[in-house]
Amino acid sequence: MLQVQTLTKTFGERTAVDRASFSVDQPRMIGVIGRSGAGKSTLLRMLNRLSDASSGTILFNGRDITALKGAERRKWQSRCAMIFQQFNLVPRMDVVSNVLHGTLNRRSTLATMFNLYPTEDIHHAIEILDRLGIADQAPKRAEALSGGQQQRVAIARALMQDPAVILADEPIASLDPMNAQIVMEALRRIHEEDDRMVIANLHTLDTARRYCDRVIGMRDGRIVFDGTPEQLTTGVARDIYGAGADFSEAATSTEIATLDRTDAERLKAGALA
Numbered sequence: 001m002l003q004v005q006t007l008t009k010t011f012g013e014r015t016a017v018d019r020a021s022f023s024v025d026q027p028r029m030i031g032v033i034g035r036s037g038a039g040k041s042t043l044l045r046m047l048n049r050l051s052d053a054s055s056g057t058i059l060f061n062g063r064d065i066t067a068l069k070g071a072e073r074r075k076w077q078s079r080c081a082m083i084f085q086q087f088n089l090v091p092r093m094d095v096v097s098n099v100l101h102g103t104l105n106r107r108s109t110l111a112t113m114f115n116l117y118p119t120e121d122i123h124h125a126i127e128i129l130d131r132l133g134i135a136d137q138a139p140k141r142a143e144a145l146s147g148g149q150q151q152r153v154a155i156a157r158a159l160m161q162d163p164a165v166i167l168a169d170e171p172i173a174s175l176d177p178m179n180a181q182i183v184m185e186a187l188r189r190i191h192e193e194d195d196r197m198v199i200a201n202l203h204t205l206d207t208a209r210r211y212c213d214r215v216i217g218m219r220d221g222r223i224v225f226d227g228t229p230e231q232l233t234t235g236v237a238r239d240i241y242g243a244g245a246d247f248s249e250a251a252t253s254t255e256i257a258t259l260d261r262t263d264a265e266r267l268k269a270g271a272l273a
């Protein structure tokens, strides 16, 4: 499905991503981990074609993504939606309009200028918000929502594009443990129910272990680990993070696991029902 072959990105003398290769045979939920500066964001940006590779190729269902230009490149960008740490919503705009922005690249400039959306798109946007447990927030300004709610709006906006792949760059890095859990559960559910591939850069080990089928570890631009959460032992983690004997898993933990089960069940049943 997705094949990344010796993908490389250099910025002057610096190699941000160094001959990264991996392939994904079916829609999986993949976590990319590694310390700050390891090349995680650069990798994601190349997959989305926000950034051009210096060398190497990306194939999606046999098609060479690295070679796409103009309209074809934009079409790919809507097939692989991106979610960011800082949500990137329009703060003063209402939630539903933010979600409808996800349809932007298939609407005319004029319709966009006058904020004209087809009724069916509006209904669909509300449906998606409902699925994420935040339909009641639809008329509010984005800036009035909590961080966890805003990230779910960003996910809703991504879903509006009906993407085959969702790329999330540190989606929970600005959230408290409870909201982090809600957002990760939402991504997991979207992956499972819609069969969409999710690739998420995560700065914490426990999150990758808990929600992902597969974990890719990066260090100095290289992929140094690619395996299941079970294979991601403390020793392997120490190698990925380039830490010494004093390496502590707690240092890379969001403490999601410390939320008690009742909380977790309640969130699952309520917020995401």
Ligand SMILES: Nc1ncnc2c1ncn2[C@@H]1O[C@H](COP(=O)(O)OP(=O)(O)O)[C@@H](O)[C@H]1O
Pocket: 011, 014, 015, 016, 017, 034, 035, 036, 037, 038, 039, 040, 041, 042, 043
């Ligand atoms: N636009 C850029 N110009 C120059 N160097 C960059 C740029 N983007 C990233 N880098 C460098 O590439 C390396 C990888 O960065 P990044 O992909 O952001 O890592 P991560 O997301 O894992 O923290 C870092 O050394 C960073 O300084």
Ligand SMILES: [Mg+2]
Pocket: 040, 041, 042, 169, 201
């Ligand atoms: Mg980054």
